Amino acid sequence: MIVLKLGGSVITEKDRAETLDGEALGRAADAVAATLEAAGQGPGGSEDETADLVIVHGGGSFGHHNASEHGVTTTDGTHDAAAALEIHGAMKTLNQFVLTRLLERDVQAVPVHPFSAGHRDETAALEFPTGQVETLLAEGFVPVLHGDMIAHAGSGATVVSGDELVVELARDLEADRIGLCSTVPGVLDDADDVIDRISKYKDVESVLGASDATDVTGGMAAKVRALLELEAEASIFGLEALDSFLRGEPAGTTIE
Numbered sequence: 001m002i003v004l005k006l007g008g009s010v011i012t013e014k015d016r017a018e019t020l021d022g023e024a025l026g027r028a029a030d031a032v033a034a035t036l037e038a039a040g041q042g043p044g045g046s047e048d049e050t051a052d053l054v055i056v057h058g059g060g061s062f063g064h065h066n067a068s069e070h071g072v073t074t075t076d077g078t079h080d081a082a083a084a085l086e087i088h089g090a091m092k093t094l095n096q097f098v099l100t101r102l103l104e105r106d107v108q109a110v111p112v113h114p115f116s117a118g119h120r121d122e123t124a125a126l127e128f129p130t131g132q133v134e135t136l137l138a139e140g141f142v143p144v145l146h147g148d149m150i151a152h153a154g155s156g157a158t159v160v161s162g163d164e165l166v167v168e169l170a171r172d173l174e175a176d177r178i179g180l181c182s183t184v185p186g187v188l189d190d191a192d193d194v195i196d197r198i199s200k201y202k203d204v205e206s207v208l209g210a211s212d213a214t215d216v217t218g219g220m221a222a223k224v225r226a227l228l229e230l231e232a233e234a235s236i237f238g239l240e241a242l243d244s245f246l247r248g249e250p251a252g253t254t255i256e
């Protein structure tokens, strides 16, 4: 089972509010469609269990701008339903674009909106039941989740990032592989070369800067930290390596 995150900055123009990068999204959808076709996956169930794929996408220029306008982050919540709906609505709009591009290529993609599926408890820990995703996979669908708003005990509703969902899904569904498709070809060192493997955060701490555009859920440092917590191997790579990743070949930086 593969959990694939399509970074928000990959599939949108991150610096222009609510602007899709249709070409990039099309390329990503092509890669997904080709992999599933090669594995013989079609409606009614997968012939090859390893072809099971869960997609999570980030927000990019959808969601993040709305969230920062309302001062909402993964820790600072809102009790204003209109604000929560605005952020959720932006993410649903992007989700619909992703679903449409996948459906156009005969990928059996269906949405799972985290706002309606999970919550954070008083300690901010994410509770995200995965029975729905598991059942959709078993029935031959490709569940497509996204960063979203989420009910947060004591704080109203906060943002849940796609990366948090990836970690949660990978752990709960015992993913074999995790891929984060990013705007960079991997985690870069000081000379802008791709670091092949990362096994300890402290080895890369000095080279991981903050994300340069509005991103309420943290940049590369947060991603690497979260992926290091997982049992399964994870990869961070650029769109050009998505095909290789989906074929099971090395792509970008491997996080052990």
Ligand code: IP8
Binding pocket: 008, 057, 058, 059, 060, 062, 063, 064, 067, 087, 088, 091, 146, 147, 148, 149, 159, 160, 161, 162, 163, 216, 217
């Ligand atoms: O781009 C953020 O998801 P991310 C979603 O995966 C919102 O961090 C609502 C800003």
